Amino acid sequence: MPDWRDYLDKAATYHGHICGGQILGIRMALLGLRLLSLDPQAELRDLVVYLESDRCVADAVYVVTGVTIGRRRVKLFNYGKTAMSLLDLKSGQAYRISVVDQDRPPKNADLVAYWLAKKDEDIFRVQKVALTIGPGEEPGPPTRAVACQNCGEMVLDHRDVTKNGQTLCRACADGPYYQFLIDVKI
Ligand SMILES: [Zn+2]
Ligand SMILES: [Zn+2]
Incomplete structure (x- = not known):
């Protein structure tokens, strides 16, 4: 050691x-x-x-x-x-x-x-x-990938939520950690 x-x-x-x-x-x-x-x-x-x-x-x-x-x-x-x-x-x-x-x-x-x-x-x-690794927490390929029905961005690893019958990312469901200003052309 x-x-x-x-x-x-x-x-x-x-x-x-x-x-x-x-x-x-x-x-x-x-x-x-x-x-x-x-x-x-x-x-x-x-x-x-x-x-x-x-x-x-x-x-x-x-x-x-x-x-x-x-x-x-x-x-x-x-x-x-x-x-x-x-x-x-x-x-x-x-x-x-x-x-x-x-x-x-x-x-x-x-x-x-x-x-x-x-x-x-x-x-x-x-x-x-005792520690149990939760669904979507384990190493290896993602076991779930869905598109947010509001913003269209992909959400991996069971991080999506269902709200009012819609599959949403957490930013759309709960409000994001950032304040959106404008889309930027690149
Ligand atoms: Zn230090
Ligand atoms: Zn979204």
Whole structure:
């Protein structure tokens, strides 16, 4: 099993700096893989990571596991928590790891030395959890693709909704996250 410090160079390159989030994220990902008996150096095709934050730790997970949102192996539930669950689709096992240690290094501390002095059990809470991947959430080709009856745009992965008997995208059904201004000719 590699040491978390083995990933610091890669994390610095990918994330842009070494921070507590990189160190915690690397350690959480390695701990999760160890609990699942998965080799971080293997191609982790059956790993799905549920992130509870889109901050620094998210990049560290990629650095260790290689899982990406575009391959449907990262799900974001933004609870604003430094926590994540790792699911092995092959075995069906899942663990949730959260940071419970609320102490943080003093300003200008040597981050690596600070975190090296702490054991995983000093920092993390680990829970064995049951996780079922929902319809349209699984890696692989889409199992549903329909056109929105209002805007005509295609909606994949069961993200469509039925409202007043119409099949609609969420933007048309609930209002979009953006404010439409004008169509642009290109
Ligand atoms: Zn950072
Ligand atoms: Zn629509």
